[in-house]
Amino acid sequence: MEFGFGAEDDEFRAEVRAWLSAHGDGERDRRAWERTLGKSGWIGLGWAEGGYGNRTGTLTQQVAWAEEYARSGAPPRSGHIGENLLAPTLIAHGTDEQKARFLPAVAAGDELWCQGYSEPGAGSDLAGVRTAAVWDAGDGSYRISGQKIWTSLAHEADWCFVLARTEAGSRRHHGLSFLLVPMDQPGRIEVRPIRQLTGTSDFNEVFFDGARARGEHLVGGEGAGWGVAMSLLGFERGVSTLAQQIGFAGELGRVIEAAVASGAVLDPVVRDRLVRQWAELRAMRWNALRTLGRAGDAGAPSVAKLLWGGWHQRLGELATQVRGAAAAVGPVDWSPALSYELDVFQHLFLFSRADTIYGGSDQVQRTIIAERVLGLPREPKGVV
Numbered sequence: 001m002e003f004g005f006g007a008e009d010d011e012f013r014a015e016v017r018a019w020l021s022a023h024g025d026g027e028r029d030r031r032a033w034e035r036t037l038g039k040s041g042w043i044g045l046g047w048a049e050g051g052y053g054n055r056t057g058t059l060t061q062q063v064a065w066a067e068e069y070a071r072s073g074a075p076p077r078s079g080h081i082g083e084n085l086l087a088p089t090l091i092a093h094g095t096d097e098q099k100a101r102f103l104p105a106v107a108a109g110d111e112l113w114c115q116g117y118s119e120p121g122a123g124s125d126l127a128g129v130r131t132a133a134v135w136d137a138g139d140g141s142y143r144i145s146g147q148k149i150w151t152s153l154a155h156e157a158d159w160c161f162v163l164a165r166t167e168a169g170s171r172r173h174h175g176l177s178f179l180l181v182p183m184d185q186p187g188r189i190e191v192r193p194i195r196q197l198t199g200t201s202d203f204n205e206v207f208f209d210g211a212r213a214r215g216e217h218l219v220g221g222e223g224a225g226w227g228v229a230m231s232l233l234g235f236e237r238g239v240s241t242l243a244q245q246i247g248f249a250g251e252l253g254r255v256i257e258a259a260v261a262s263g264a265v266l267d268p269v270v271r272d273r274l275v276r277q278w279a280e281l282r283a284m285r286w287n288a289l290r291t292l293g294r295a296g297d298a299g300a301p302s303v304a305k306l307l308w309g310g311w312h313q314r315l316g317e318l319a320t321q322v323r324g325a326a327a328a329v330g331p332v333d334w335s336p337a338l339s340y341e342l343d344v345f346q347h348l349f350l351f352s353r354a355d356t357i358y359g360g361s362d363q364v365q366r367t368i369i370a371e372r373v374l375g376l377p378r379e380p381k382g383v384v
Contacts, residue, residue, distance in 0.1 A: 045062050098219065127226070161219075163179075178224070270322060
C-alpha cells in the first residue's frame, strides 16, 4: 500500500492535538497519566481488536497520534510495554480468557507490564535463556527460578511476561515457554535498580526465587515460547519508530542551536556532519513510512534498528564536539556518594553509547538481515 495522510487523518490529528493540549500538561504522575489516557480511549489504537475499552485507529491515525504525542511534551509513557508488546501478542497467540483478563486492564491504564527476556549471558543471544519454570501440579502453577536483567520499568510494573525454560535439559530455542507473572510476590521476586553512567536507573535486575505463574497464564502452549517471543519482537518496532524520530528531530535542533552558539558551525567539517545527520533522519522517516505499509517484511525491524541506533550514537558524539570543553564539565556534588547532574547533551552522549547494543545489537541485526532477507549462508555455530 502507499502510505499517505488524508483529510480524515488531518481531522484526527487536530483532535489529538487539542486533547493533549488540554490534558498533557496537568498530570505528571506516570501511573495516573496512564489512567487518564485510558479513560479517553487513547491506549490501544493499534490493536487488531477493539471492545476492550479502547478505540481503534487506522495505521495513519496511529502514526498521527504517536507523532503528536511526541511533539506535545506530554509525560513519558509507563504503559507502552503492555500496550505495544504484550497486547498484540495476546491478540495473536492468547486465549479468549487471557484477552478478556488482561487487555481491558491495559486499555484502562490500570496494570503496567515489564519484559523478562534478557539474562546475564543471554542478551543478544536470547536462545541461551536459563531461567527455569517447573510445573507444580499441586496448585496448578509454574515455579520460576532465575534472573533477568536490563528489565525496563520492573520497579513500577504489576506484571512481567517471562521467557523461561519449562523442559529440563532442553537447549537453544527448544523447551521455552511464555509466562505471565504477577510482580507482587514478596520473597519470591526481587527487583534491583541498575545505576547507569548517566546516574539514573532506567533498568533493573529481577530475581525469581520460586515465583508463581498460574497455568492459565501460559501463552501459546508449553514449549512454544520461542515462537511467541519472536512474534512479540516483531511488534516492538513500527509506528513507535516515527514518534521516536520526532524526539530525535528535537535533539538535533538543540545540537544545531548549540553549534551556532559556540561558533562550531563555522567549521566546515561540523557543518557537513550536521547536514548529514539531518539528511539521514529524513531518510529514516521515509523508510519507516514505506515499510509500515508492507506486511511481512522480515527485515524491516532490523533495518530500522540498525539505522537509528548508529544515527543517535553519532548525534551524541556530535553534541559533545560542538560544545568543546564545556561538554566535559558540569555541577558535581563531591560528597562520598559522588552524585552529579548531567545537562541534556551530556545525558545524550552517555546514554546513546548503548543504542547500538540494547534492543538487539548491530551485529545481531546484520546477521538477521543477511540470513533471513538476503538468504546468505548461516553463520557456522561452534561446538559446545
